[in-house]
Amino acid sequence: MHTFKNWLLDLLFPRLCLGCEILLSDSNESRVCSACLTGIKVKNDFACAFCNSPVANGTTCPFCRASHFLDRLFVAASYDNPLVEKIIKTMKYRFVRPLASNMAELMAKYLERRFSLGLNIGRDSTIVVPVPLHRRRLNWRGFNQAEIIGNGIGSRLGLNFQNVLGRKRNHIPQAQISDRRARIANAAGIFKCARQELVRGKIVILVDDVATTGSTLDDCARALKAAGAKEVIGLVFAKGTFAYDKKMLQ
Numbered sequence: 047m048h049t050f051k052n053w054l055l056d057l058l059f060p061r062l063c064l065g066c067e068i069l070l071s072d073s074n075e076s077r078v079c080s081a082c083l084t085g086i087k088v089k090n091d092f093a094c095a096f097c098n099s100p101v102a103n104g105t106t107c108p109f110c111r112a113s114h115f116l117d118r119l120f121v122a123a124s125y126d127n128p129l130v131e132k133i134i135k136t137m138k139y140r141f142v143r144p145l146a147s148n149m150a151e152l153m154a155k156y157l158e159r160r161f162s163l164g165l166n167i168g169r170d171s172t173i174v175v176p177v178p179l180h181r182r183r184l185n186w187r188g189f190n191q192a193e194i195i196g197n198g199i200g201s202r203l204g205l206n207f208q209n210v211l212g213r214k215r216n217h218i219p220q221a222q223i224s225d226r227r228a229r230i231a232n233a234a235g236i237f238k239c240a241r242q243e244l245v246r247g248k249i250v251i252l253v254d255d256v257a258t259t260g261s262t263l264d265d266c267a268r269a270l271k272a273a274g275a276k277e278v279i280g281l282v283f284a285k286g287t288f289a290y291d292k293k294m295l296q
Contacts, residue, residue: 064132076144077136078129083148086123086130088156095119095260095280103160104279115267116252116260118279122149122156125256125284134256134284137191146191149255149283150198157203157251157281167249171276173208174200175245177254177266178237180213195283196253205251210241210273211266237266239273246274251281258286 061070065082076083093100094107095116101107104118123130137145161167176192184190193209200207214236239245250270257263257280267278 064136065129076148077142078133078145078148082129083152086127086152088152088159089121089124093119093121093285095257095263114260114264115271115278116264116280117267117277119257119260119263119285120156120160120279120281121257121285122153122282123284125286127284130284138187138255141188143189143191143194146189146194146255147198149191150195150202153195153253153281153283154199154202157199167251169204169206171247172249172251173206173244174251174253175208175210175266175270177252177262178209178211178213192254195255196251199251199253199281208241208244210239210244211269212238212240214238235265235268237269239269242273245270247276249277249279250275251279253281255283256286257282 061074061077062068063070063079063082064077065085066079068079070077070079091100092102092104094105094110095118096110096114097107099107099109104120106114106116106118125131125134133145133148136142137149174196176190176196178192179187179190196209197207199205250267252263252266252270254263260280263280263282267275267280270278
């Protein structure tokens with residue numbers, strides 16, 4: 047019955063690649079063909095997670111460092127790429143779970159490049175941690191994309207994956223808030239670390255699908271630092287942007 051149902055759905059609503067719109071084979075559970083996926087260019091430039099000023103190797107700039115917890119932000123792909131935007135939105139709002147694994151594949155390749163270019167991360171001293179979803183949001187979507195991505199990156203690179211973060215409370219999804227300051231306030235103080243012994247003294251690669259203001263990643267970093275993390279590096283598939291508000295400096 048399940049096979050017949052899938053066959054009927056594919057007949058009525060054929061699965062086309064989000065990029066080139068070719069008909070995908072039955073073996074491809076995703077929505078992107080291999081040619082389009084490998085064609086996504088990884089980013090080589092870096093910007094501060096909070097003010098978007100150019101920085102070296104993803105580090106939080108000196109002006110933002112004093113008031114934030116996240117040490118670096120790595121962004122694998124550009125949100126300006128229409129296919130990247132389609133992948134994120136299709137995965138999150140049409141619940142196409144395999145796209146999270148596609149993100150993990152590209153993000154792992156990106157991180158491997160950072161290793162080869164001298165990022166000093168030891169596999170024994172580093173853990174991969176996903177940004178958690180609240181239980182209600184998890185029940186609505188059916189999966190946590192950050193958990194799938196983080197698990198995939200850990201498996202591909204031989205890094206220890208640890209799901210140690212939780213939420214103290216639910217909050218309005220960041221995508222529903224258009225004001226930058228409101229987003230920052232909305233993400234403040236909502237995360238906690240449940241297993242401090244797994245975090246203490248470690249370099250943490252904190253994984254999510256997308257970042258905008260950096261506020262969610264920063265509050266996760268706060269909880270991880272409070273648990274004894276040595277360094278917290280954010281890693282996202284793409285980063286959206288707000289028009290930078292100079293009043294934030296006042």
